[in-house]
Amino acid sequence: MESAQNQLGGLFYISERAPGLREAEIVDGIVLPAGAKNRRLDITGCLWFGSERFAQVLEGAPDAVGSLYDEIERDARHRDVRLVWRGPIAERSFHRWGMKHITGDDRDEMGQVVSDYLGRHGVTSVIRDETPVQVGTRMRRAFTRLTARA
Numbered sequence: 001m002e003s004a005q006n007q008l009g010g011l012f013y014i015s016e017r018a019p020g021l022r023e024a025e026i027v028d029g030i031v032l033p034a035g036a037k038n039r040r041l042d043i044t045g046c047l048w049f050g051s052e053r054f055a056q057v058l059e060g061a062p063d064a065v066g067s068l069y070d071e072i073e074r075d076a077r078h079r080d081v082r083l084v085w086r087g088p089i090a091e092r093s094f095h096r097w098g099m100k101h102i103t104g105d106d107r108d109e110m111g112q113v114v115s116d117y118l119g120r121h122g123v124t125s126v127i128r129d130e131t132p133v134q135v136g137t138r139m140r141r142a143f144t145r146l147t148a149r150a
Helices: 023-041 062-074 107-120 132-149
Strands: 008-017 044-049 053-060 078-089 100-103
Touching: 008 062, 023 044, 023 062, 053 062, 062 078
Parallel strands: 044 100
Antiparallel strands: 008 053, 008 078, 044 053
16 A cells, blocks of 8 residues: 555646736736745646736645645635635646646637546546546536636
């Protein structure tokens, strides 16, 4: 049995971007500091942000990932933070990235990242018994609706 020290956990969340938060503020205030902090905590992941939303995958020791997620929930730059999936993972998907980031409103790209990540870790049911591909498709549709309202 694997020791608690060697166990890996992952999580995926989405949130709304706080009104008026500029891209430069995200890169300088979130992406760059988070990359350094995540390396110290041995957390890896990927952050996607568009004009209205964030979506992020975090990987590492379950306690460290959970503590970081708790901080994100309290961060005023995020609103309506929603945990999509959390669970054990066998290996990291973003092992070279303290904080990989993807920008833009390309819903297809983000949906594919989500589908690939969840599928890679054997997640067969996430929300309402949906497959990772169905979650990715639903996210693309949701991002399309959010963008259309703007």
